[in-house]
Structure formats: structure tokens, C-alpha cells
Amino acid sequence: MSDGLVEALHADIRAMAIDFRLKPGERINEVALSKRLDASRTPLREALNRLVAEGFLTFESGKGFFCRKYSVTEVQDLYQLRQAIERFAAERAVELAADAELAELAAFLDRTGDPAGRSLEDLLAFDEHFHETIASFSQNAEIGRTLANVNARIRFFRWIDLGSRRQRTQGEHRAILDAIRARDKGKAVALVDGHIARRRDEIAEAVKECHARLFVEDDFVHPAFKTMDQACA
């Protein structure tokens, strides 16, 4: 019996939902997708059901599965949830992170800080790694799990957003880390807040741009998002 087929399908389809190879609102044809992924509909549907529970897809009884459509409000909701979680994580990091761990993260920023010559995909991987490392300092698996889920769901919008923030990002990360190293809880939280919060019009712009790329641009190549280890190379 093949080991972990549902998990593999889940990972594949999740990636497709994240980079919108499955277009927002698009219906998923189970037979076609199962052929493409070389499995039958039974494990495929199990994976799809997981993705519904995780918020990547929607399901309508009798109609089937659809890639989730994101309104400006929904993207904003996710940014805010991220803000709520990271605020808490920053506070906990101030209390719990070891000096050595923080020094290592500082070295990481030194290593990856210069945005020159980096692809957006690399920069995004570095960015998420920074934030998820801080989240890991909270020593709370649920915080990490939830943050990873939220980050994945807004990854495409952040990828667009990052274009106009390349310069600011590094400095802000450095400032956040310095505040944590100085064990200054209030400052750390305030900096995280300022770093993550987006005005509604900024989000609206990203969503508009997203739609333009996906539905107007006719030869759009989907970004190849990377995990940290893939980006290091």
C-alpha cells in the first residue's frame, strides 16, 4: 500500500491553490485532476476535503470543489489574523528566546539581507522564514501551525506586495530583532504591528494586481514559491 498518498495529493493541490494554478472561483474537475495526479478520485477527494477545512478550497454539495475566491475584505482579515498572532509571538519571543537563537537569526539577516540580485520568490521565502522563526520562539505549536496556514493563504498577495517593499523589509526586520534582543516587549510589538499592518487600499491594490495577472495577462507564469532550504541554494 503506497504510503501517504493522501498527504502527497494534499501537498500538490495545496501548492496549486497557493500559486493560483487553480484560479480563484474555478471549479475543480475531479476526474481530470485525479488523472493528472495519477490517483483515483477517492484519495483525491480526501485531500480536497482537508483543503476545504484549511480554507484553501470551498465545497458546494452537488456542485463540487472550488478554489477559494478572495475578496479584499477576506485578504484583509487574513492580514489581521496574522497580525494578532505575530504580536503575541513577538511578546513571547522577548520572554523565551535564547540569546544564541537570536544571534543566529541576526546572522541569517546579515546573510540574506541584501535584496540586490535576489528573485522575489527567494525574498519571500527569507521573509517568511524570519517571521516563522520568531513564531517558533513562542514555543507554541498551535501558533506556528496557524501562522503557517495564514501565510500560505496570503502568499500570492504578499508576493505581489513585496515588489514595492523590497527596500523597507530588511531594515524593519532588523529593528524587530533588535527590539527582541533588547528584551523590549512594547517596542517589539509596536514594530511588528507597523511591519505587518496594511491599509485597506494597499490590500485592494494587491488584489487588483492579482486579478490582472491571473485573468488579463494571457501568458502569466505562476511563481515557483520556495521553502527556506530551496531558497538557500
Added chain:
Amino acid sequence: MSDGLVEALHADIRAMAIDFRLKPGERINEVALSKRLDASRTPLREALNRLVAEGFLTFESGKGFFCRKYSVTEVQDLYQLRQAIERFAAERAVELAADAELAELAAFLDRTGDPAGRSLEDLLAFDEHFHETIASFSQNAEIGRTLANVNARIRFFRWIDLGSRRQRTQGEHRAILDAIRARDKGKAVALVDGHIARRRDEIAEAVKECHARLFVEDDFVHPAFKTMDQACA
């Protein structure tokens, strides 16, 4: 074609996981459960997969589905995640909640405040309703969805915990609401923090008591948790 069978199964099994009719760590026999719920294994497994993604169950390839086992740390993690979310929601409620909405919530507290003669299940429903109403003031669906999930997963422990907090709860709720009505953000957040935070030994006590009820007490009757409308009656 019956409409929404997977959703129905999901709701049923979710309820079983919440009140631990499925014991922590227990393996789920798919054939037996599918007979009991009068469906075949296919939709049953789809529902189980959703519950895995939501954190109620675990899955081991080749072994099957298991009800999730909660360590003290894991319960604490969930309490903290709840704290992170409710802090944020309280801030937003201060900014966004209409006076009329807040007055209505105050009336609710008046109506349900006296713990005398109420079952623990009713009090817990009232309690969650209060918190989820405040979360709804944040006008953020993801906040609401995530909070509902976290609350469900720690419901059993809160049910145990509530026994020793009957008296404090009402007053603390009242104070939180007053702070929001006074549009005092700092005070509201501080009060929410104090209301939700638990010391590790308090959580350890609840987990211990939970195990005692489930595995030692031989004729334990599982609580019949209620939604708000069921509790009103």
C-alpha cells in the same frame, strides 16, 4: 442524492471528539462508526479527513484515524492562541462595535449572569457566546472561524475549569464589556488577558481531572454541550 452527508457526519463526529465520546488516543474503527452513523466508509473518511485538518483527530498512514491526545502543553498552546485572538478582537471591538450592539450584549449578561441554578453546560454556552459575540465585533470572519475552532478543541477542559470559576466569570465579563463601552482599549485588552490567561498548574489540574473522568470513573456521562440557542430554552 442526499444533500450534505459529509457535513452531517463531520458535525456528528466533531461533537464526539469534543465531548470525548471518542477517547483521547483512541483509534477509530471506520466500519463500526460508518454503521453507527448509517453511511458508507467513503463519506465517513472524507469527514474524518476534515477533522484531521481542523486538529480534532490525527491520522497515521496504515493505522488509521485517532482521536487527538492532549498534553498539558498542547492545551496551554490552545489557551494562548485564544488569548492572542481575543486580545486583538477586544481592540477591534473598542473601535468598531456599535453602542446598540454593546447594550444588547450587556442585556444578555443581565439575563444570564446569575450562575445559581444553571448547569455547567448552560454556563459554558453563555460564556462562549459572550466571547464569540465580542469576536464578531471585530468584523473579521477568520478571527471568528479560528476562535470557534480553538474554543471547540478546549471545550472539555474549560467545562472542567468552569466549576471553580463560576463566581468570578460574570464579574469579569461585565468589566470587560464596560471597558469596551468606555472605549478604553488598554483596559479592555488587559482585562481580557487576565480573564483568559491560565497558569500552567491550573491547566495541568484540568487535564488531570479530564483523564480521571474519562479513564478512571467507570460510569462517566459525557457532557451535552449546547449552542447558545439550545441553552436559552
Added chain:
DNA sequence: GTATTCAGACCTGTATACAGAATAAGCCGT
């Protein structure tokens, strides 16, 4: 030209069958 209806194709929802792994039971040797 536009709206409507009906037929056909397509697709989903669920049950069931079957292969193979995991677990339990039985047996034997010590």
C-alpha cells in the same frame, strides 16, 4: 435576434469490492 425548453453529455456522491498491511490469536518450544 432573443428567450425557452428539452435532450444529451458530463460530473458528482456514495456504495462496494478487493488487495495488502497491521493486529490479534493460537501454537510450539523452552
Added chain:
DNA sequence: ACGGCTTATTCTGTATACAGGTCTGAATAC
């Protein structure tokens, strides 16, 4: 009596079949 091995049983993982919705599109009426 107890531990290890072998066998039998149980249960999971996946494919497939089929019943009934749902959607598409052509033909018809206006």
C-alpha cells in the same frame, strides 16, 4: 508459565461502478 513464531482475522487504502444531479447546447417558438 512465558516468549517468540506462524497463522488467521481484521481493518485500512484505493479503485471502480453506478445512480442521480447539473450543466451545455442545440432546436424551437416568439
